[in-house]
Amino acid sequence: MPAPVRHVLFPGRHHLVTRFQTVHLRALLAGELADSSGARVECTPDADVVWAVTSATHSGTRRNPIPAHRREAMIERVTAVEGLPSLIAPVADVPPSPRFARTVLASVELSTGVTASPRETVVACSTPQVAAMYAELGFRIVPVEDAAEDAPARPWDVLELLAAGDERWRDLAHPEVVRFYDRYRLDAHIALIHADPTVSTEGDLTTTRDYRSYTAAFDDASDRKWEQVAPFVEPGRVVDLGCAAGGLLERAARDPRLAESDLYGVDVSRHLVAEAEHRRAQGVFANPNVFFAQRNLLRSAVFPVASVSTTLTVALTHEIASYGEGRSDLELLATRIHEHTAPGGVWVCSDVLGPVGGDRLVHLVLDGTGAGVAPVNLSGWTGEAVAGHVAALSPAERLVQFAQDFPALSGGECDVRWVADGVAELTLRAAMEFLYTRDYVDSWLSECHERFCDMTWPDWVALLEGVGFSVEPASGAWRNEWLVENRLSAGAALRDASTGERVEWPDTHVTFVARRPL
Template identity: 70%
Template sequence: MLAVPDIRHVLFPGRHHLVTAFQAAYLADLLAGRVRDAAGEPVTCAPDARVVWAVTSATHSGTRRNPVPAHRREAMIEAVTARAGLPSLVVPVADVPPSPRFAHTVLATAELVLGAPLTPADTVVACSTPSVAALYTAEGFRVAPVEDGAPGDPPRPWDVLERMVAGDQTWRTLAHPDAVAYYERYRLDAHVRLVHTDPTVQDDGDLTETRDYATYTAAFDDASDRKWAQVAPHVVPGRVVDLGCAAGGLLERAARDPRLAESDLYGVDVSRHLVAEAEHRRAQGVFANPNVFFAQRNLLLGPVFPDRSVDTTTTIALTHEIASYGNGRADLELLARRVFAHTRPGGVWINSDVLGPGDPDRVVDLVLEGDGDVPPRDLSGLARDEAAAYVAGLAPAARFVQFAQDFPALSGADVDVEWVAAEPGVSVARTSLRTAMEYLYTRDYTDSWLSECHERFCDMTGDDWRDLLEGVGFELDPGSGPWRNEWLVENRLRVGAALHDPATGERVPWPDTHVLTVARRPLA
């Protein structure tokens, strides 16, 4: 029988959000030649063998799937392996979609980082996930199964992480002591709990799984000049924070403002995708002010900035999303308290968003072009572009029928509609003014139709905003309040649509569509 060459590398792929005591002991045994591979053959390692920790999803963090950023994972591995006496190297591997070529991706990345290939002749793969292990077996590698089939069924790192999230303190005895110390030093346990318990965010780090980011970012960027012109006169220089910053379009304009040359500009967003794009733009030199910073955070889960430390907070087209994906007005009140707490005396919170009509329960006839007899379709099984094409092809009346199905199902809002007789080619939906405006605000966003149908635009009236802001301690500057966007009325709302009074048949004036509030924390 030919001698099996000594192993010089133990490739250990995984997300490695935690290192367990079992893993450290297993790797030590593997290097010492006390472990057999999945086929039952002993693994003999060379005296200079090293563990290659392939940290997968290294470009993905801040989500339930990947709560800990790669640089923290790498530093934790270095701390554990130094104490455990495990000669190791760390290879960050970019986040990629599931693929049968995953093993090839890891191996190619390792070769690029290490400067030499890992081959079946000199490498054993330590992997406890059978489906992943099979990918390396197909590449000719031997596999050491780690936890898979080990006596006592030792918990995997993700099991230990879930215990941590649940408040089960046994995670501290299952994790390697130096991993526990590292988590405590950087308060990663609290961070992981926040990420996992955020009720508004999907597993992959966003509010919704159906948003078209290219369209969303482009639309936000297109509006940034107009939005900055609206808020700029009210900005107090110093620490300026844009909550819901998207890809940084508003801060890009703020960074050009000479008044803010000495200011620190912070962008905060809950979406991993958008913060990643903002960071990419910063790396490309898009922002004129070098003191621009971005963070993925959810202010509802805890303070982001110290009390009385922020001069200006801006929220542009954000508050309706917080109400829609969270707990309605209760979450807006929590947001207001948090913003008030971090605002310096004399500082401001500038909020601009869509607005519900002042008399939301008024019954109106929504007159729409087209046939309202077209039955709605279940769009949930369609690809995004298919759903978008279908909705875009509907006439205003038929699109309202689709909306009347999708909007209450996804947003939780009540929709009551009575179809009344109308002339040929025209349909009349008798409904509340709130429902009519919800539809008219939503109907043109066909690219992300199901995502938009999650969102309620009309939860708050102008009076609601005044009561909320004054209730937490803010004072409203002159000029704060509702206003009507005439461009929106002429180019969107009235296209194929009109509002009539059911009793008189007369036209109902278009309500205010937006609110701008400049809420100032008193100096006293």
């Protein structure tokens, strides 16, 4: 007969607690249940349940919509009402690993002081792969939902009912969970995350982005970007949409004009917001009133109506068009920004720009030979392998690869006809899409997912005025001469498709100041 146990280890993400789970745990502590081998589990009078809350450092995604502090508070409330003696141990989010059970046990010991040994601990678990890890370490396993004949809903099943708007979730979840969710409007939060078509289950626009290089590149350019937008910033509540890891706000926090302002960074990416929060904890920001949030402004308003003095978007609008519904999402973004902008406040935007007359046919002259070259299917390749392959291609060969990858990933057009060795006929828009992208070999697939030329300056003027902004005189399209000299013209030239005459490089960027009228 096994010795009585002092701890019931209950691992899981625990985004909610079901009625069934609390009944099951009470029965387990009362000695009414058996382990997976059929042996009855006897618990000591002082036995407790150790709730190991996994993925505690991961939130705001479909996989983990609720942050750990909310989950812990919810469990505390449920167990207090149920009279379940409990401890809660947060466990950091980790990649799948055969050592996962050991990670949980170590986290439990570190945060609660409980050394869960097989002699005095049983594991309550209904996930076969996870249960097998603990069994391999010698722990007895007590099945939960999979032990019941009526197949009760598991927490994730209930969460999906909630996300789908099915009110049956309220009958399946513990009543204290329902009250907790209603109090903090977590049901709406979960439904919003699940309904977002642009964000992956891991909380980002794309799964192919290298965050180290992306953040480094954004930080390197932050001084230049802040210098560009700073003259137009109105003090008050200043919001940087698409803030990345907070590089622009770091500069804003040092600006004496904004010493009394509240600075907000908003980004859709969980990874980038986590890095921004980490920097704030290190004291990087001179202004103490700097805040970060993971949100998608397209799915719901983030700030109250008429409450923001300045909204900054730097290198963001092309991503919204690329990963969403193109111009319609830009119109929605403009509408949302207009709504939260205070009268007299501004939206300051800087981004790449499509050429006027983008449907015009041009000849793009490139080093190397593209005719007769076949593209390679890069799906399933590692990022390092993709970078190595693309880097080894000549400019003409890289266009061949781009003409396959860009339409497939972004939905944009890039029809290429080779009229001679190294001379491709295509639209001016497609030529600029390629030239904007071709040097980003380290993030090739991610960059091929983005369209840079959806909007021209006349398009922007019409859109901004259409939602109620007035466009300040300082606004307009401009050409980045450094980009032209060092990137666009390197091994490339534009010619008119009919006459063969040289075509001037078009404007490459837009900076606008859109003001909400008083």
